Amino acid sequence: MLEQATLSVGGDTYHLPVVDGAEGDRAINVTKLRETTGFITLDEGYYNTGSCRSAITFIDGDQGILRYRGIPIEQLARKSTFVETCWLLIYGELPTREQLRCWSGLFTKYEMIHEGLYKHFDGFPSTGHPMAILSAMINAMSCYEPSLIEMESPATFQIAAARLISKIRTIAAASYKASIGLPIVYPKPHLDYCSNFLHMMFSIPFRDYEPDPDTVAALQLILILHADHEQNCSSSTVRMVASSGANMFASCAAGVCALWGPLHGGANVAVVEMLQHLHDDNVDLNDYIRQVKDKNSTLRLMGFGHRVYKNYDPRASIMKELADNLLGKMRERDPLLEIAKRLEDVALNDPYFVERRLYPNVDFYSGVILRAMGIPVNMFTVIFAMGRLPGWIANWREVNEGGATLYRPRQIYTGGLARDYVPIDERKSA
Ligand code: CMC
Numbered sequence: 131m132l133e134q135a136t137l138s139v140g141g142d143t144y145h146l147p148v149v150d151g152a153e154g155d156r157a158i159n160v161t162k163l164r165e166t167t168g169f170i171t172l173d174e175g176y177y178n179t180g181s182c183r184s185a186i187t188f189i190d191g192d193q194g195i196l197r198y199r200g201i202p203i204e205q206l207a208r209k210s211t212f213v214e215t216c217w218l219l220i221y222g223e224l225p226t227r228e229q230l231r232c233w234s235g236l237f238t239k240y241e242m243i244h245e246g247l248y249k250h251f252d253g254f255p256s257t258g259h260p261m262a263i264l265s266a267m268i269n270a271m272s273c274y275e276p277s278l279i280e281m282e283s284p285a286t287f288q289i290a291a292a293r294l295i296s297k298i299r300t301i302a303a304a305s306y307k308a309s310i311g312l313p314i315v316y317p318k319p320h321l322d323y324c325s326n327f328l329h330m331m332f333s334i335p336f337r338d339y340e341p342d343p344d345t346v347a348a349l350q351l352i353l354i355l356h357a358d359h360e361q362n363c364s365s366s367t368v369r370m371v372a373s374s375g376a377n378m379f380a381s382c383a384a385g386v387c388a389l390w391g392p393l394h395g396g397a398n399v400a401v402v403e404m405l406q407h408l409h410d411d412n413v414d415l416n417d418y419i420r421q422v423k424d425k426n427s428t429l430r431l432m433g434f435g436h437r438v439y440k441n442y443d444p445r446a447s448i449m450k451e452l453a454d455n456l457l458g459k460m461r462e463r464d465p466l467l468e469i470a471k472r473l474e475d476v477a478l479n480d481p482y483f484v485e486r487r488l489y490p491n492v493d494f495y496s497g498v499i500l501r502a503m504g505i506p507v508n509m510f511t512v513i514f515a516m517g518r519l520p521g522w523i524a525n526w527r528e529v530n531e532g533g534a535t536l537y538r539p540r541q542i543y544t545g546g547l548a549r550d551y552v553p554i555d556e557r558k559s560a
Contacts, residue, residue, distance in 0.1 A: 139169060149180075153188055170540045177437070181537070182369065186219060186524045187360045194441035198358055199223070207448050212353040213237060213323050216295055216520035219358050220527060234323075236292035241317040241326065243300050244274040251308040260512045261396075263305040264298070265386040271297065272379035279377040281530075290378055291523050298519055299323070302512045303330030309508075324349040327516075332504065345503050348456050349513075352496060355445045356517030358524065360438070364388040364395065368522040372529040373537040385522045386515050392432070395493075395514040399507055401433035402497035405466040408473070415469070415476050423482045431477060433470075433494030440487035449495035457502050467498050 133148040135158045144167055149157045157180045164170050173179045188197045196203040198215065199222050206215055210224075217225040217233050225233060250270055254263050271294070272279055278290040304314045307330075315330045325341040328349065332339035359365070367388035371381040389395035408418060422431040436443055457464050474490055477483045500510050 137163075137167075139167065142167070149183075151183075152185075153190070164540070170542070172542055176366075181361055181366060182528075184360065184525070184528055185222065186521070186528065187358045189360050189438050191436070191438035191440050194439060194444050196359070196444050203355065203444055204448065206354055207351055210354060211323075212350050212357070212517075215354050215357050216291075216523075219520045219524040220291060233292065236289065237296040237323060238319045240289075240293040240296045241300060241319065243271070243297050243304070247271065247274060247301075248304065248314060251304055251314070254305075254308065256309050256311060258305075258309065259390075260302065260305045260309065260508055261386060261390040261515070263308075264302060264512055264515060265383045265390075267301045267305070268294070268298070268379055268386060269383040271301075272377055275379070279379070281378065287527065291520075291527075294378065294382065294523065295519055296323075298516050299327040300330060302509070302516060303327060305512070306331055306506070306509055322346070324353070331509075344456055344459060348452055348499055348503055351448070351452055352499065352513060353517040355448060355492060355496075356514050358518070358521030362394065363391070364518060365521055365525050369525050369529050370537045372526045373535060378523065378526050381526050382519060382522045385518070389515055389518065390511060395511045395518070397432055397491070397493040398497040398500070398510040398514060401470075401493050402466065402501060402507055402510070404432045405469050405473075405498070408469050409465050415473055418473075419476050419480060419482075423480075431473070431483075431488070433497075434477060434483070434490055435486070435488040436491045439489060439491065442489045443491045445492040446490040446494055449492060449499065450490070453495045453499050453502075456499055460502060464498060464502060466501070467495075470495060470498055 134145040135148055137144045137146055144163075146163065147159045149159050151157070160171050171179070186199065188200070189195065198206060199218050201218070201224075206218075210218070213234055214225060214230055217229065247267065247270060250267060251263070254266075275290070275293065278286060278293070281287050281290060300317055307314045313335055315333045317326050318329055321329055321341075324346045328341045328345065329339055361369075364385040368381045368385040371384040372378075376384075392400045407413065408415065419431070421427050422429045453467055453470075457467050474494070477488070483489075496514075497507075497510055500513060501507070505513060
């Protein structure tokens with residue numbers, strides 16, 4: 131007999147099925163709760179809500195474990211490439227040599243964006259935020275790919291996925307060039323995924339950027355580390371939009387918007403701004419920590435804490451090592467890295483952070499690395515989006531494969547009781 135949980139409420143007892151995950155994770159299925167009891171569950175902020183069953187990514191937040199399709203992030207970081215990791219996340223297995231060759235070939239084939247799309251960049255003011263432009267352009271792409279919206283076969287899906295992952299770097303780099311008033315640089319088919327992006331970011335007419343292998347490797351690692359993270363805010367958004375039957379482009383454009391916020395992907399910008407402020411204003415770190423702990427202040431230690439990790443974020447450990455390696459090779463030391471390390475040290479020895487199990491997350495060191503690579507601060511979250519895209523696509527696919535049930539939460543209504551409409555002449559001013 132399957133295990134059941136027992137719920138007693140209002141003198142009645144109900145039995146709810148228990149669901150077991152592959153890694154010992156357990157849930158109580160409440161899908162029929164309202165139908166049988168009249169109650170719904172309330173979990174504002176989804177602290178304890180499993181919104182779906184997913185076979186893509188596993189996180190054990192207490193142990194600090196992250197695996198894509200079962201493979202530990204540490205192994206992928208050491209041995210894989212971003213292009214291969216995209217396949218793994220979307221299709222569930224590492225590609226064979228032939229599959230990888232064809233997959234990479236699709237990325238090269240679709241690296242250009244439609245000439246009509248380039249004209250959109252003229253419509254944005256130079257002050258436009260690259261995340262706004264990215265989201266708008268991903269959505270606009272669907273206007274140029276109408277045959278891919280229906281996605282009638284696995285082959286069309288594969289082409290749409292490869293197009294999106296390939297073109298996001300072209301759009302991202304073009305939005306940067308447009309924002310600084312320089313001519314847009316076209317992709318070069320002989321370059322690998324990361325070198326090509328750096329070429330489009332930093333080449334200028336008559337002067338090609340020569341990608342430095344350490345910078346290329348760092349970008350590759352950053353993209354792999356960001357590629358998926360189970361039901362985070364942006365991936366859940368993508369699933370929510372996808373559940374209505376919306377196409378992949380629309381769903382991923384929504385993911386970009388969700389990622390933008392400083393509590394999610396925008397934290398990499400917030401961390402560097404915080405470190406810069408600490409440096410420029412010569413702020414005492416102990417004083418700063420006192421401020422972030424103050425309940426009357428809205429200040430948070432950016433890059434610290436995570437909804438799921440109550441241990442060191444495994445991505446942060448890899449980022450820290452990368453920061454040390456990459457910046458260690460540079461002639462000048464970056465004072466922000468030194469401040470980040472001292473800040474981490476102070477925080478990890480403070481009972482406030484220890485008791486709440488707040489550790490550095492992926493964003494704590496990523497901004498310092500991106501800065502060292504010459505990436506401007508307003509592009510940091512765009513890089514995060516480029517990395518997260520395969521995760522969004524994998525989630526979009528999973529929703530669609532499951533026969534798309536509409537995601538539609540309920541609520542506890544706290545507004546006014548029923549009342550009549552008042553004509554405008556009879557309304558009293560408040
Ligand atoms: N600095 C100071 N206090 C914090 C912090 C922080 N960074 N994070 C959490 N706390 C405190 C919080 O005030 C609360 O204290 P108390 O119990 O006394 O009220 C307690 O820790 C629990 O916080 P919470 O807000 O309930 O936890 P959460 O799960 O909602 O927060 C978080 C997760 C990431 C939003 C939060 O830790 C935070 O705001 N961190 C800073 C922003 C950041 O770095 N975001 C990137 C997340 S990782 C990248 C990604 O996946 O997007």
